[in-house]
Amino acid sequence: MNIQVDLQESDKVLKGYVRGEIDAHTAPVLREKLEPYQNIESLNAELDLSDVDYMDSTGLGVFVAFYKSVNSQGGHLKLSGLSARLKRLFDITGLGDIMDIESAGKGGI
């Protein structure tokens, strides 16, 4: 049960930072934290996952659900700081092709 989620939103820009493990136990925590923002119109969200050590398919489900609702409101979601392991998960599931993801070590983090 080890997860930390910090979210800050102002003027339709959401900056987030997640640390720890996202699995069946912690995913509901993450989902609950993201929920208040999912219906904001044209939300521009970026979640930094560089300190996420582990994520399983349940965690993936949370991000996809958030991606779908943000997208349907004309917004954009970006996930950054993905470790090789997380990147592989997004690639295998085909989500890497439709979602905006960025590996660790690239871009301005």
Add this chain to the structure above:
Amino acid sequence: MVQKIGSQYKEILNQYMQRQSEQNLYVGQNFSRQLISENTSPEDVISMHKAAMQELYEDMPETVWHSFDFLIEMMINYGLALQERQSLLQKQEELRVEMDLAANVQETLLSTTMPSLDGLDIGLLSVPLRKMNGDYIYFISGGEGHAGIAVADVIGKGLPAALCMSMVKFGMDSLNDSTAFPSEVLSTINRIVEKSVDDFMFVSMFYGRYEAETGVLTYGSAGHEPAMIYRAETGEFEELTVKGLLLGVSPMASYEEKEVKLDKNDMVVIMTDGVTEGRTAEGFIDRQVINELILRKKDESAQTIVQFVYDELVRMQNAELSDDFTLVIYKKV
């Protein structure tokens, strides 16, 4: 009956008042268990105590008796809480029975028949973490030397995952064509799943179409763990990677398919992430570990290999798997 219990209580209390020994307390404890098993409420116990005291020590000041009346009043809500707990226990038992029934229905509903094809040895195992399985193996066999296999995994566990899986099953049933190609099968199932599931529910699925005459497996994947091929000639494993999005994310998704030809003693290993996402005290179980386990039994039958891999992984994780576990091996013989 009530009178008898009352006089028993009085006797036990009296013994304690005289000696205050451990033995007397022990008798009291046992008696309280009997009261609980007979659903005696806390306020009734105190009433009984008051009555016993009145008989044993009638000269007590009035204030003591009043205090008991007050205490009885105080206990009434505890009695109600106790009743509530009992009715919850009963409801829980009813739910358990229903879950068992549902698991049986699921087993019947999702049952599939292993095809028999010339030159192909199939081994499989699917073990749910809880009662309901969120993994699913489905065969379509037509008897023309073709067979299709679908291995699917619902993200999520338990009852909702199982319900979602029924949808995949009905989609497969409605196709019922062993010669269908993976891209077509996956697109069809994707449309069905996309229409009917919640935003946070997705299915990953591998689909393979095998032709006995040529030994060719045509495969596609909807966001599923890549299958692996073991080449007997080189002794190497290769990942069968192929592009495709999880089922249920977008109705527009299209699915790539690729071919691989199996030669004698080659194996195709299809699994769900319950196999690869295992964790031990030292860290993750990676594919290398799984490959090594398969190699140790590579000359055995497909079923023996599958069972061995499962047993070893369970042992490595101290018998605590964290997800539904499904493993299928196709071995060309």
